[in-house]
Amino acid sequence: MSVRELVVLGTASQVPTRHRNHNGYLLRWDGEGFLFDPGEGTQRQMLRAGVAAHDLNRICVTHFHGDHSLGLAGVIQRINLDKVPHPVTAHYPRSGQRFFDRLRYATAYRETVGITEAPVDTDGPLATTASYTLEARRLSHPVESYGYRLTEPDGRRMLPERLAAHGIKGPDVGRIQREGSLGGVSLEDVSEARRGQRFAFVMDTRLCDGVHALADDCDMLVIESTFLDDDMELAIEHGHLTAGQAARVARDAGVRHLVLTHFSQRYSEPDEFERQARAAGFEGELTVAHDLLRVPVPKRR
Secondary structure (H helix, E strand, C coil), rough: CCEEEEEEEECCCCCCCCCCCCCCEEECCCCCCEEECCCCCCCHHHHHHHHHHHHHHEEECCCCCCHHHHHHHHHHHHHHCCCCCCCEEECCEHHHHHHHHHHHHCCCCCCCCCCCCCCCCCCCCEEEEECEEEEEEECCCCCCCCCEEEECCCCEEEEEHHHHHCCCCCHHHHHHHCCEEEEEEHHHHHHEECCCEEEEEEEECCCHHHHHHHHHHCCCCEEEEEHHHHHHHHHHHHHHEEEHHHHHHHHHHHHCEEEEEEEECCCCCCCCHHHHHHHCCCCCEEECCCCEEEECCCCCC
């Protein structure tokens, strides 16, 4: 059975706290694992969350500030220590290649796994499989930053009552799915369109076109809300979003489940982020993330 869920490894921004580790997020998407923004301490948080190096297929770094990337060194060395048997691909801004190189080879270790480097330097698709298309969009931050989005291809949902009406059952169900028709009955006659799921990951950024493009019609949007609305000027100055801004993006984009994260150490009351998000008009599912939380991706519509 396929599993699609977000495992939150850390929710702090620049400074970790007693209750918040630096960033780190694992998306389980069927049989693959996407590790986003592994900040300092990610390897230990993986252990606490029951996430193994073998679970990782892609590492996606939005930008090279320390709270989003200092954990790369430990994670890559753990991938090699555990001799992960499948390919692992790393996506990151091409302008930060020197930082990636330093983190990948920060200390001596035995390299047993070939990490495929796939730097990002433009908007658009990064990888396409039968299960998803991974794409990147440029964000607005003091250093080059990209957000990521997974889109599942649209498909068909079989309708039991229509299958029964046409006498289609057993192996013939799979046959009509593969071939598109059977005995004069078309696939459209016994199924309906099924919209593919959409997931987006948006970290450090001001409001910009990339934020809206990534969030558009998402089933789950994981987005930074470093500041509360009272500190809007600080957010703009440092290239961040507030809880209200993030929620309005989600509201306007038709997001089903909004996950707020990446909180400044100045705030100790998470309920205020939820209050401001609701005040901004977001009415869907809302999660104010905390470390080691698991959040299922909403079921298909």
